[in-house]
Amino acid sequence: MKRNMKVSTAVIRRLPRYYRHLSELQEAGTVRISSSALGKSMGLTASQIRQDLFCFGEFGQQGYGYKVDSLKEEIGEILGISRGHTVIVLGTGNLGRAIIHNFRFSANGFQLLAAFDVNPQVAGTRVGGVPVWHTDRLEEFLAAHPVSVGMLTVPIAAAQEMGDRLVNAGVKGIWNFTNREISFDQKDVVVESVHFSDSLLALSYMISQREDRSRREGEEPQL
Amino acid sequence: MKRNMKVSTAVIRRLPRYYRHLSELQEAGTVRISSSALGKSMGLTASQIRQDLFCFGEFGQQGYGYKVDSLKEEIGEILGISRGHTVIVLGTGNLGRAIIHNFRFSANGFQLLAAFDVNPQVAGTRVGGVPVWHTDRLEEFLAAHPVSVGMLTVPIAAAQEMGDRLVNAGVKGIWNFTNREISFDQKDVVVESVHFSDSLLALSYMISQREDRSRREGEEPQL
């Protein structure tokens, strides 16, 4: 299941997409799929899919393709879905609550252990079944529970400070939802940011391009 | 401000990051910055930044660097921030509400016109100052208001259908927060997806790698 090959970030970013598409195929009852069929449905080439999988091992059968179930399973393993990862949520504002309520942590191999908030009114309550602690007790909690990932949905001004507290207490993964880039000296800490702003601005750029194009085509009607 | 050059998606994805970093520099009162200083703070090479900007024009001065204010302004223009883009929100569940409350649409050049929900109890109310319409009246609304982007925070099962309704009514940009890949026949429609799942699974992969590495190093203590 493993080669010692350096896996590019481009490949890493595609792995969850494979996993998601295979899950959908599985739900639809599809048993086998070829690299070309999967590629067509995902907008990739068959070569690229085979090349990506080649980084990790051999998962198919010549002349047949891939079994949807087992390929999904294998990619899940590669992604670390069955490693018992744990996560805590920092900040139970609108966004924190929304993600606690909506996001299927367990479907992605994560157990959501607790949430934290600075508001003493909220501490001691539950959000979506998850206990909320006061942020003052963060280090106490981390000393007692192994936490893989801290999810940051705190105000932008608190982002780096909360990140530092997590990292100093040994958390290795930061899932950053604040619109602030954060960084750490420890080289073994991984930061994954979800920047809504970057996403919308990229969309803004793309639709602006289309607008210009169609305006040009409007001015110069097709020959 | 424009060349006719094909701009790669890699460059497009970096533009919002430039914009964000320049905004932070501006807030910090920084007046000028060189490509090497900006690169260092963003984890890019000076060459890459100059090459990226070269796609769009000349924004610096030899021997001096870039004026933070005007470079930010120019990149904002490229991203389409002052084009008067508009957006509506489909689905006022936890996530929709959270984004309506938290996300600074106007700071990204978007005016949030309305939200839509299938729940008749919610229709007619306001969320964060934004009027909520019943989804039945979506087409009526779109006929009366120019909408650049529809933001999808509906249940996964409704994603494609709501997208189709938006696109059939002329909306060109879809900001997709559902964990379902959606697509459209119209080639001038742009879909930008925010897949929380993909993001967390990529993080899961990366921390799993670190776990393996540190376990290996623990077993074979450094020579």
Add this chain to the structure above:
DNA sequence: TAGATTGTTAATCGATTAACAATC
């Protein structure tokens, strides 16, 4: 002026695509 830094072309590197023998 001398020093710094850009704009821009050329060189390098890495990722994607193509090709095909192996084999189910």
Add this chain to the structure above:
DNA sequence: TAGATTGTTAATCGATTAACAATC
């Protein structure tokens, strides 16, 4: 067996990096 499709190496393409003349 013949047909299909993988695993894997080689070729191509595109993105990043390097270099340097132009110039502020």
